[in-house]
Amino acid sequence: TAFYMFRLYYRIFWWNKPDYSHHTPHDCEWVMTLPLIILAVISCVAGFIPFGSFVTYDGKELITHLDMGVAGTSVVVAVVAIVIATVLYRKENAMPDRIAGSMKTLHRAAYRRFYMDEIYQFVTHKIIFGIICKSIAWFDHTIVDGTMNALASVTNRASFAIRKLQSGSIQMYVWVYLIGALLLAAVTFVVLI
DSSP states (O other), rough: OOOHHHHHHHHHHOOOOOOOOOOOOOOOOOOHHHHHHHHHHHHHHHGOOOHHHHHHHHHHHHOOOOOOHHHHHHHHHHHHHHHHHHHSSSOSSHHHHHHHHHHHHHHHHHHTGGGGHHHHHIIIIIIIIIIIIIHHHHHHHIIHHHHHHHHHHHHHHHHHHHHHGOOOOOHHHHHHHHHHOOOHHHHHHHHHH
16 A cells, blocks of 8 residues: 555656646535545544543453554555655656566556456356356246246136136026035935934
8 A cells, every 4th residue: 555655646746747638637626625624634533532431341441452563564564665666656767667567477467456356257247146146046937936837827727627617697506506505404414313
């Protein structure tokens, strides 16, 4: 991050101005500037608010230990990155292009963000969408839809089979009702005797 930020700083403020014929840079409107100013002020004073006792479970402030080895290593790496960015980008020169040309594979990988987009594309489209989603879609179409279609088919076949019993003639319905009632009465009489 330190290298990238100082590289950006030198290229923007120390190198020759690029051609802005297509668009002239300008400050942003207050609708963007004001929230940034408010956030900057809040972030400057937020560390001084004594709310540590509200964060922990026992109400006591969390005391942390500063590991000088980790902190020192981080500072040294940041300073080295700043020095390298200063050497390479303080003045406009061809050294960055020469270094990039001598390490083409590393430069190409860094330029392509170490192929993170391609890896993400492979994982999401080939694995997640290709395997997992296709399996879920198969289950949905085959099992869930198949069950619903089977129930609909059974219902249709049953209705097709019994539709001949329904002629629409009320006299026929009355005769069937009477015959059924007589059969039920006969069965009941036989069972009770």
